Structure formats: structure tokens, C-alpha cells
């Protein structure tokens with residue numbers, strides 16, 4: 001069961017999503033599904049630029065106020081953990097845990113400012129992988145940031161397989177970032193899943209991106225259905 005007390009909301013920005021997924025101007029014209037978007041600024045940013053985007057996350061069963069206070073409650077602990085584990089991160093663009101806190105707060109503020117209106121417009125949908133409440137092919141591209149592969153110690157192989165299969169049911173192309181787990185190790189599921197998908201008629205590419213905050217976490221998986 002998903003519950004607010006157990007989730008640690010922490011969201012990245014629209015600009016970071018552009019880098020994670022190498023989103024081009026052409027991609028931004030597509031109908032995009034963001035899976036496990038949580039309090040990220042992706043939906044708010046893309047909507048402001050006129051894009052078509054739906055985010056899904058079980059977090060969206062909660063109100064803006066509930067999410068806001070959970071973010072505030074979790075923030076000190078997250079930053080303490082980052083400080084303790086500085087060696088796992090690359091400190092060139094973001095120079096300190098304090099600066100990281102500012103970046104993340106700014107992304108989450110843009111999410112919170114957009115959230116209630118976005119919920120009314122159906123842009124924030126309370127749904128949990130591996131089951132999505134969307135028709136086959138409803139989107140052109142589905143992305144997933146810091147959830148699949150990232151929680152390899154918590155989510156089993158079968159969950160990953162079903163979740164990716166479900167994303168490919170609703171979109172012909174899926175991109176996942178990063179491919180490392182919470183400890184910065186390449187996910188134990190990355191190569192198993194890639195081989196499986198290739199055997200089942202999908203093209204799978206591991207693409208290097210121009211973004212590395214988690215040390216070694218600068219790769220994205222791009223999966224495309226071959227017609």
C-alpha cells in the first residue's frame with residue numbers, strides 16, 4: 001500500500017528532465033506521459049511551453065497542502081543523507097548540498113504552484129505502475145525518472161518487467177533515467193531487461209546524456225517498438 005508517511009517526495013526540474021531524456025524540440029511536440037513524476041517540475045514546465053503532458057504517480061491522490069507539508073518534513077533528512085554520502089555525487093554544476101536543496105525546492109515550488117489546476121485538467125493522475133489507466137497508444141512517448149532501475153533493491157525484476165511492458169502498451173517509445181540504483185551501481189536489471197526487450201522485437205539503446213549528478217549515472221535507456 002502506498003502511503004504519504006512512507007514516500008520521500010523530492011522533485012527534479014523541467015530543465016533536468018530535458019537533459020535526462022535528451023528531449024528535442026520535436027520530442028516536446030509529442031504527447032508525453034511522465035511516470036513516477038512526483039513533485040518534479042516537468043509537467044508544469046512543459047505545460048507552460050505549450051506541450052501535451054500527463055504525469056502519473058500514486059502521490060497525486062493527496063492534496064497540494066498534504067504534499068507540501070510532507071516535502072517540508074522530509075527535506076532536512078534528505079539533505080543530511082546527501083551530505084553523508086557526498087562521494088556518490090558529482091559536485092560540478094550543483095556545488096553543495098545547500099545548493100542542491102535550493103534547486104530541488106525551486107522545482108517543487110513550480111510543481112506545487114501548478115498542481116491543483118493540473119489535477120483539474122487531468123494532467124496529474126493518481127496511478128501506480130505497473131498498471132496504468134490509459135488506452136493502448138494514448139501517448140507518443142513515456143518517460144520515467146528516478147524510479148525504475150533506481151529502486152532496484154526495493155522493486156523486484158518482475159515489477160520492472162511489468163512496468164516497462166505497461167509503459168510500452170500506452171506509448172511506442174519509452175525512456176528511463178538513470179540506469180543506476182540508489183547506491184550508484186548499475187541496476188542488476190538493466191541488461192536482463194534490455195536483452196528481453198530485444199528478443200521481443202524492441203530496439204533498445206543505452207544513451208549517454210549530458211547530465212551526471214549521481215556518480216556514474218549519466219546513461220538513459222531508450223526503448224522503441226519496431227513496427
Ligand SMILES: C[S@@+](CC[C@H](N)C(=O)[O-])C[C@H]1O[C@@H](n2cnc3c(N)ncnc32)[C@H](O)[C@@H]1O
Nearest residue numbers: 011012036037038040057059128129145146147
Ligand atoms: C525519487 S521520486 C522521483 C520523482 C521524479 N520522477 C523526479 O525524478 O524528480 C520517485 C517517485 O516514485 C513514485 N512512486 C512510488 N511508487 C510508484 C508506483 N508504483 N508507480 C509510479 N510511481 C511510484 C513516488 O511517489 C515518487 O514520487
